[in-house]
Amino acid sequence: MQDSFYITDKYLLRTQTSSVQARTMVANEEKSPIRIITLGKTYRREDDATHSHQFNQIEGLVIDRKETKISLADLKGTLEVFMKKMLGEKTELRFRPSYFPFTEPSYEVDVTCFKCGGKGCSLCKQTGWIEVLGSGMVHPNVLRMNGYDPDKYAGFAFGTGIDRLAMFKYGITDMRYLYANDIKFLSQFDRMDK
Amino acid sequence: MILSRNFVKDYIDLDDELSIKQIAEDMTRVGNEYDEARALVNSTNLIIGKVLECEMHPDSDNLHVCKVDVGNEVLQIVCGAPNVAKGEKVIVALPGAVLPGDFKIQKSVKRGVESNGMICALYEIGIDKKFLSEEDKNGIHVLSDDAPVGKDPIEYMKLNDEIIDFDLTANRGDLLSILGMAYELGAIYDKKVKEVDLSHRESGEDLNKSFELKINTPNCSLFLARKVENVEIKESPDFIKNRLIACGVRPINNVVDISNYVMLELGQPLHFYDADRLNGCLEVRQAQSGEKLTTLDEQERILDENDLVISDGNKGIGLAGVMGGLSTEVEETTKNVIIEAAIFDSVMVRKTSKKILRSEASNRFEKGLDPNRTYMAIERACKLLAEYAGGTVVTGMCEYNQADMKDREIEVSYEQINALLGTEIPKEEVLNVYRKLGFTAKDSGTTADVIVPRRRLDISIPEDLIEEVSRIYGVDNIEGKLPVVPMKRGSRNNTLREIRRKMVNLGLNETLTYVLINDKEVHKYTADSFEELRLSDPMTEERSVLRYSLIPSLVKTYEYNKAHYNKDVSIFEIGKGFWKKGEEYGENNKLCALMTGNYLDSLGKDQKVDFYVMKGVAEEILDYLGYGGRYSFVKPKQDICEFHPYQTAEISVNADICGIVGKLHPNETKDDVYVLEINLDKLLEKKTGKMTFKEISKFPSVNKDLAVVVDKFVTSAELQSEIKRAGGKLFLGSKVFDVYQGAPLPPNKKSIAVSLSFGANDRTLTDEEVNTVLNQIIERLEKGVKAELRK
Ligand SMILES: [Zn+2]
Numbered sequence: 001m002q003d004s005f006y007i008t009d010k011y012l013l014r015t016q017t018s019s020v021q022a023r024t025m026v027a028n029e030e031k032s033p034i035r036i037i038t039l040g041k042t043y044r045r046e047d048d049a050t051h052s053h054q055f056n057q058i059e060g061l062v063i064d065r066k067e068t069k070i071s072l073a074d075l076k077g078t079l080e081v082f083m084k085k086m087l088g089e090k091t092e093l094r095f096r097p098s099y100f101p102f103t104e105p106s107y108e109v110d111v112t113c114f115k116c117g118g119k120g121c122s123l124c125k126q127t128g129w130i131e132v133l134g135s136g137m138v139h140p141n142v143l144r145m146n147g148y149d150p151d152k153y154a155g156f157a158f159g160t161g162i163d164r165l166a167m168f169k170y171g172i173t174d175m176r177y178l179y180a181n182d183i184k185f186l187s188q189f190d191r192m193d194k
Numbered sequence: 195m196i197l198s199r200n201f202v203k204d205y206i207d208l209d210d211e212l213s214i215k216q217i218a219e220d221m222t223r224v225g226n227e228y229d230e231a232r233a234l235v236n237s238t239n240l241i242i243g244k245v246l247e248c249e250m251h252p253d254s255d256n257l258h259v260c261k262v263d264v265g266n267e268v269l270q271i272v273c274g275a276p277n278v279a280k281g282e283k284v285i286v287a288l289p290g291a292v293l294p295g296d297f298k299i300q301k302s303v304k305r306g307v308e309s310n311g312m313i314c315a316l317y318e319i320g321i322d323k324k325f326l327s328e329e330d331k332n333g334i335h336v337l338s339d340d341a342p343v344g345k346d347p348i349e350y351m352k353l354n355d356e357i358i359d360f361d362l363t364a365n366r367g368d369l370l371s372i373l374g375m376a377y378e379l380g381a382i383y384d385k386k387v388k389e390v391d392l393s394h395r396e397s398g399e400d401l402n403k404s405f406e407l408k409i410n411t412p413n414c415s416l417f418l419a420r421k422v423e424n425v426e427i428k429e430s431p432d433f434i435k436n437r438l439i440a441c442g443v444r445p446i447n448n449v450v451d452i453s454n455y456v457m458l459e460l461g462q463p464l465h466f467y468d469a470d471r472l473n474g475c476l477e478v479r480q481a482q483s484g485e486k487l488t489t490l491d492e493q494e495r496i497l498d499e500n501d502l503v504i505s506d507g508n509k510g511i512g513l514a515g516v517m518g519g520l521s522t523e524v525e526e527t528t529k530n531v532i533i534e535a536a537i538f539d540s541v542m543v544r545k546t547s548k549k550i551l552r553s554e555a556s557n558r559f560e561k562g563l564d565p566n567r568t569y570m571a572i573e574r575a576c577k578l579l580a581e582y583a584g585g586t587v588v589t590g591m592c593e594y595n596q597a598d599m600k601d602r603e604i605e606v607s608y609e610q611i612n613a614l615l616g617t618e619i620p621k622e623e624v625l626n627v628y629r630k631l632g633f634t635a636k637d638s639g640t641t642a643d644v645i646v647p648r649r650r651l652d653i654s655i656p657e658d659l660i661e662e663v664s665r666i667y668g669v670d671n672i673e674g675k676l677p678v679v680p681m682k683r684g685s686r687n688n689t690l691r692e693i694r695r696k697m698v699n700l701g702l703n704e705t706l707t708y709v710l711i712n713d714k715e716v717h718k719y720t721a722d723s724f725e726e727l728r729l730s731d732p733m734t735e736e737r738s739v740l741r742y743s744l745i746p747s748l749v750k751t752y753e754y755n756k757a758h759y760n761k762d763v764s765i766f767e768i769g770k771g772f773w774k775k776g777e778e779y780g781e782n783n784k785l786c787a788l789m790t791g792n793y794l795d796s797l798g799k800d801q802k803v804d805f806y807v808m809k810g811v812a813e814e815i816l817d818y819l820g821y822g823g824r825y826s827f828v829k830p831k832q833d834i835c836e837f838h839p840y841q842t843a844e845i846s847v848n849a850d851i852c853g854i855v856g857k858l859h860p861n862e863t864k865d866d867v868y869v870l871e872i873n874l875d876k877l878l879e880k881k882t883g884k885m886t887f888k889e890i891s892k893f894p895s896v897n898k899d900l901a902v903v904v905d906k907f908v909t910s911a912e913l914q915s916e917i918k919r920a921g922g923k924l925f926l927g928s929k930v931f932d933v934y935q936g937a938p939l940p941p942n943k944k945s946i947a948v949s950l951s952f953g954a955n956d957r958t959l960t961d962e963e964v965n966t967v968l969n970q971i972i973e974r975l976e977k978g979v980k981a982e983l984r985k
Binding site: 011071 | 616658661670676681703728731
């Protein structure tokens with residue numbers, strides 16, 4: 001990929017934490033259910049007010065036997081809890097069908113604009129919504145490639161950028177604040193966040 | 195892809211009440227995001243006027259004072275356009291009008307003359323200059339004489355359209371056409387899509403007798419050619435021009451416009467050749483390595499075997515799916531046209547277009563095409579050329595077809611649908627969704643057997659069909675619930691979190707700095723030998739290698755803060771350091787801290803940071819992790835030039851070096867800056883003592899202070915370990931409380947003051963007992979480190 005940092009032909013800095021999902025599935029030799037949250041640093045070749053070449057992602061993956069009826073409804077419920085905890089109980093979610101190669105169906109998830117509360121403003125381009133998450137039901141091919149029988153297993157996955165979420169949550173105007181580590185910036189967050 | 199409301203209305207009845215914004219939002223809910231939805235001409239209060247008088251402004255060389263009849267009144271308007279003249283019909287923005295860019299028109303006075311509105315150019319009311327003729331780019335727009343004064347000019351020019359600029363997902367190539375959009379809107383609003391009119395007459399001898407196709411590559415699955423004779427090249431009718439403008443394509447002439455119009459309408463790119471400049475033949479083949487071809491933009495391109503070329507049998511005349519060649523282009527003088535409608539390999543087109551030019555056409559080839567549309571498109575083009583270019587369609591079509599024309603049949607069970615979505619959608623509703631989408635669905639009891647039209651290339655497995663149900667039935671109608679599954683605590687090591695908390699509690703701020711650093715810094719602050727991990731393609735020198743130590747990052751952070759007037763900096767970070775040794779790649783978790791200036795401890799007490807504060811932080815962490823009694827601070831085996839030669843110690847745990855604490859060398863910074871770094875992976879694998887209770891003495895302990903003068907390179911740690919060795923059972927511990935260098939001491943000496951404590955569990959020690967031990971200690975210090983007792 002053009003936006004990756006390569007070290008050799010074989011090694012590169014990951015552009016997303018999805019690699020952990022695949023590795024967890026492969027490493028799980030019994031092919032038992034998986035429920036994980038992973039987070040970590042990721043890297044892309046870009047640097048500006050809204051993109052940093054280094055940023056952080058958080059991802060969730062649930063794989064379960066089909067008898068447990070793991071479904072899109074579960075994904076919806078899970079993300080509702082996640083976003084309400086992160087951004088406040090009043091936050092509403094909108095699932096927009098989208099396209100990602102590793103999930104089917106796939107959804108982009110919008111949350112009520114934290115700035116205008118959904119009325120529409122310049123930040124949300126007057127739509128009242130801000131896109132925050134990518135998600136979907138794990139594609140049968142992904143299950144198969146990692147040794148899970150898609151007739152017996154199903155699951156969901158989601159991911160988001162922690163930095164962007166932090167910017168939304170606290171109203172931070174420039175991504176670069178997060179990495180400049182000005183003491184006056186850092187000490188603003190030296191408290192419990194209820 | 196830009197949707198024109200007028201254009202799509204050819205194929206679907208949309209309720210006039212439905213605002214363009216609402217349509218855009220409804221499309222978004224089924225997965226089609228948009229950038230903007232608006233009127234094509236985004237201006238209010240425009241009216242057609244007639245210029246009755248036009249005089250020069252008394253105080254200006256380029257302003258005119260006009261009297262303009264706008265129907266119910268005559269307005270005086272000052273106009274600066276060079277082409278304004280008496281008798282012209284013009285577009286007038288009345289006072290109160292708002293033009294794009296929130297430009298408000300008000301009554302004003304221009305150089306002393308009253309002006310009641312503005313005479314407009316097309317670009318001023320919102321038509322991009324790239325679509326305009328030279329006259330319109332440089333002046334106001336002059337309407338035809340039949341324009342009705344006092345009426346809406348937008349309606350008169352048939353520019354009363356609305357558009358939505360979509361940002362489509364990569365899998366929906368079918369939506370790169372007005373017809374595809376109609377199917378999607380049809381599914382949303384449950385409306386039937388109308389037939390495309392392909393009817394036209396044809397005459398003359400079959401084209402196959404005079405024209406030949408040679409397809410000499412597997413990378414072209416379908417190639418159709420038809421001929422239209424005696425076309426008259428002129429301006430397109432308004433509806434074609436306006437729809438092209440609405441969709442963002444510049445009108446050129448009727449023939450070229452028709453090719454673009456059909457591509458926008460049906461999604462199939464076409465290419466028109468001047469038939470008289472071909473030799474009765476079109477060939478598709480791979481280019482030869484080094485082959486040269488001059489494309490439409492008059493640039494010579496050098497090709498290789500991975501490029502797909504159209505040739506006239508002799509030489510290359512176009513890059514398949516990407517750009518036509520100059521030699522066979524349709525020109526003003528063209529009479530006869532060969533229409534090409536084809537499908538080329540999407541990967542091959544992508545590669546060539548990436549090299550040469552990405553266009554509306556190449557984008558569609560890359561996404562994949564429906565061969566049924568290829569047939570429709572060539573007939574549609576014939577029809578429009580006959581109708582709007584006066585052409586005669588020649589009988590017959592040259593045809594090469596290896597394409598899969600069949601619709602896909604996919605079976606999906608109702609149970610599968612509801613299990614994946616977590617719903618109880620009845621089968622009637624499922625079948626209804628497929629009907630709305632224009633699919634053919636048959637109910638077979640427990641499954642729906644769906645025939646998916648070829649245009650929906652994105653649908654190939656049952657899950658794709660389930661997604662269609664969720665899209666059209668509506669994700670909003672699916673209620674979220676929480677999965678009921680057994681959960682267990684994660685495997686993530688909690689220790690790092692504990693260390694982080696401890697550091698925060700000690701009053702240090704946590705930072706998050708960049709892993710990529712300047713290659714000049716990667717070997718600093720360490721004596722370890724390793725090979726750095728270097729990016730093969732860094733963006734900048736400053737971010738070109740992966741850090742080994744976190745100290746360079748924290749030093750940078752300190753420098754940043756200093757430049758921003760923060761003198762007191764106490765920070766830490768837990769992160770990875772990376773290295774390579776031979777073929778082995780490795781990474782280690784590291785704890786790094788940097789302190790300078792005043793340190794505000796956890797109780798808000800200010801203290802100047804010195805070596806003992808930094809060392810104290812290390813001790814706090816080591817004690818907290820259970821290494822109390824197992825670590826010591828030792829003199830570095832080898833000098834590290836970035837560290838102060840005497841105020842630096844390595845941290846030895848169970849007799850193995852796990853970290854370093856020290857002051858930065860004066861060559862590094864003039865300030866007193868102290869750093870600490872511990873290799874956590876190395877530390878945490880060391881054994882800790884058990885946490886057990888030790889009997890607490892009921893008797894008071896006795897404290898004695900001792901000040902000694904030693905050589906300046908003797909460290910406090912060395913001194914303390916000598917004391918401990920000589921102390922025996924009654925010795926409880928020592929604490930350094932002062933270190934002094936300078937007059938009246940000789941320059942190679944320093945004084946260290948220590949507080950010693952003594953005690954026993956079963957009694958209060960007598961003076962005699964304490965003095966005996968103290969003398970042992972002094973003796974040991976005199977021998978061991980040549981200490982002199984200071985009086
Ligand atoms: Zn907003």
